[in-house]
Amino acid sequence: MTPSATAPRMYRAGIVGCGAISRNHLEAFGALDNVQVVGVCDIDLDRARATAQDWDVPHAVNTVDEILALGVDIVSVCTPHPTHEEVVLKAAAAGVHVLCEKPIATRLGSAERMVAACEEAGVQFGALFQRRFWPAAQRIRSAIDDGTLGRPLMAQCSVMLHRAPEYYNRDAWRGTWENDGGGVLMTQAIHQIDLLQWYLGDVAEVYGKVNTYRHGGYIEVEDSATAVITFTSGAMATLEASTAVSPNLGIQLRITGETGASASLTEFPEGSDGRLDLWAVGERITVEPVHPEGVEPNVDLSTINGQLIPHHTSQVRDFVQALDAGTEPAITGKDALKSLRILLAVYESSRTGAPVRFAGSGASPGVDIPADVVTRVPAEAAG
Structure with missing residues (x-):
């Protein structure tokens, strides 16, 4: 038997x-x-x-x-x-x-x-x-690793989202520095910041600005931010993020590698599977519409979360398989620490008006991010 x-x-x-x-x-x-x-x-x-x-x-x-x-x-x-x-x-x-x-x-x-x-x-x-478990996101990672894109040199990330006042008013903790910890960077764009550091590696320096343009009557935190991020590899990225957009324009992240090839990852409508709307390799460019006609742009939070369940499932499955194998999961607390450090550096840079230099990076002079930086209402957002 x-x-x-x-x-x-x-x-x-x-x-x-x-x-x-x-x-x-x-x-x-x-x-x-x-x-x-x-x-x-x-x-x-x-x-x-x-x-x-x-x-x-x-x-x-x-x-x-x-x-x-x-x-x-x-x-x-x-x-x-x-x-x-x-x-x-x-x-x-x-x-x-x-x-x-x-x-x-x-x-x-x-x-x-x-x-x-x-x-x-x-x-x-x-x-x-x-979102790292999107097939399109993993294809970009593979194209970096197999040399199709090669080492990333530049990236552009746009997180232009719609949030109605009800989103912030439904839960008392939302939109406060004490309980939410930040606005669009902390709650929404952190996903794309994670993708940026996954693709481009360790950060050397961050220079950023935040402001509150639309939601200032009922939140303390920023609803809009921009940043220039320099990586230890020499790569550079720009980031724009906002929840003051109507209608929702979704999310785009474009990577250009040392081979000259480029790929762009789009999430529109928000919560839908990321897709490659641009694949420019060799002499050929393949494109898809970033904003297809007839698609409802403003999506409620319940729908966004529901559409992400398959990818939550993929990550949870990876975590459990790692426990079985005695290995680390694909995304660890250390990875999350990197993303948090980057977005807190944007707040610190906006507060001081100077770039934030990461320890040991050899970046140009700026201000070091405090080890336990407390998010404060920057002067621009307070106005």
């Missing part, structure tokens, strides 16, 4: 935070045969109970200690940004692996403590940047 293959390890997962994005984690874990969500947690116990009932989860609790006491192997952190550190540190101390929504923190010191705690505890720390 032939021995049966070893059954895959079963993992017990818990969800901390039952807000809108928790649906993506519940769907993603539910798509895996070797993961069972055994509990959900929220400071609003009624919301936790309703989520547990809707998703057939055995336990609903309202403290992190209670979710860890269920004997979970993995926790997904879906709480507001500044609360991530407490959850991650408690999970690490309990020997539990962590998947955390972006941004992992709003201050560098907090993020560094989270990364260090997971390393010391020997647990994996993954950060959700599901």
Whole structure:
């Protein structure tokens, strides 16, 4: 009789935070045969109970200690940004692996403590940047690695989005420096900043400006930003980001490599799968419309999150497979720390009016980003 293959390890997962994005984690874990969500947690116990009932989860609790006491192997952190550190540190101390929504923190010191705690505890720390799992995004990464594009020299990134006042007014923590940690850079463009550093590598210097043009009556943070980013390789990138756009123009990121070839990644409407709207290699240019006719440009947050579920699932599957293999997941807390450092440098540069130089980069003189920079309302945004 032939021995049966070893059954895959079963993992017990818990969800901390039952807000809108928790649906993506519940769907993603539910798509895996070797993961069972055994509990959900929220400071609003009624919301936790309703989520547990809707998703057939055995336990609903309202403290992190209670979710860890269920004997979970993995926790997904879906709480507001500044609360991530407490959850991650408690999970690490309990020997539990962590998947955390972006941004992992709003201050560098907090993020560094989270990364260090997971390393010391020997647990994996993954950060959700599901757009890296778009097939089009991975094709660009492959074109960099196989020499089709070669080493990137220049990049242009445009994040021009629509947000109505209701988006900020629905949750009291949104749009505040204390609880949101920032505006369009912290909450939306961080995904594209992650892609930029994934493609172009370590950053040497950031020069940026932020402002609040449209939403200043009900938010403290920036709704618009621009930046010039220089990388240690010598590559340069420009970034523009805004939630003051109507209608929504979506997101475009173009990379030009040392071979002279270029590729452009577009997300329009927001939340849809990224696609290659430009592939310019050799003597040929292949293009697709950036803004196809008849497409509704302004998409509600629920629809955006729902369309991203397949890519959440791909990343969660990668994380679980890494646990099985004893390797790091594709996107780690250290990767998330890089993106956070870049966007905080934009705030610091806007505040001081000087470029921010990254330690050890050999960049031109500027101001070093503080180790635990506190996001403050820049003078431009305050006006």
